[in-house]
Amino acid sequence: MSISAGASPAPVIFDLDGTLVDSEPNYFEATRSVLARHGVTGFTWEDHTRFIGIGSRETLATLRREHAIDAPLDDLLADKNRAYLERARAHTEVFPEMRKFVELLHAAGHPLAVASGSSRHAIEAVLGGTGLDAQLTVLVSAEEVGQGKPAPDIFLEAARRLDAPPQECVVLEDAPPGAEAAHRAGMRCVAIPYVPETATDPAFGSAGLFFPGGQREFTAEAAYRWLTAAES
Incomplete structure (x- = not known):
């Protein structure tokens, strides 16, 4: 899987809880x-x-x-x-395919960020404890923006810190408020519902890539293939 010549790797913004880790x-x-x-x-x-x-x-x-x-x-x-x-x-468990996805993106040079409703101390504790802090160094907490999800503030701030236009960013989210926030920020979204009952929520309807079965269905390869196809 390779990025086409001349294309810049898309910036990718991860929600933390329920998306990257089972916190x-x-x-x-x-x-x-x-x-x-x-x-x-x-x-x-x-x-x-x-x-x-x-x-x-x-x-x-x-x-x-x-x-x-x-x-x-x-x-x-x-x-x-x-x-x-x-x-x-x-103890905080990283979803195995998410760790693979982070590693794939980091190796390919995608700018990466975490945008979470958790406090900054909590984000840093989880990333440090799981070793994800080696790849994920740009962090935005809900404390640092005016409004939390479903407002788009946190994703727009992550894009600003990545020095990336919002429309070029891709968000990974597990919850309807986060998917709505990504849509309102003008960003593409990969949706992986954490709570099975939310899979039919209309907020997921705008997702560019949707794994209705959640983490048991998500694979790093499928997500990376979709992301790089969009860049070619």
Whole structure:
């Protein structure tokens, strides 16, 4: 698989949680522990799936309102980040085909970035712990932009830091809000749903490449073939 003569390798922007790594179990446990400290019990995995693809601040703001929690939002966010980082440093699984894809892209000279609703500390902890920090050095967290997904801000900021026109960028996303954000940013999207039930969400309809079966269907070779065919 080669890039045609004269074509510049397309910049590729990765979502982190649920796309590159299976960090959602860690986020679920972190959220559950924070809620429990404030007397909210019974937070289930099904409850958590409502917030996949949405930043931690937006998630906690909603939960704080729904459960009438008195603690300041910033305190809740700090508590959740601490709880998450403890788990993330201990174990975070990289999806094997995603690691292969990152390695393929890096070897071929594609500019790469991570744009995530996680805090910058969380992004750095996960990338460092998994070894992905060797290839993924341009990072944007939701803390650094005005609005989180589905607003396009985070992807537009990643494009700016890559010094790339948005229309030349490709985004990899697992959640409808992220796919919508990519579309609103004017970027092509490779969609790999993390939650099977979201595969029919209209937000995925604009994806240039769609793996409805999620990570069990995604392959680095298929994604790279699509990407390089678009460049030729």
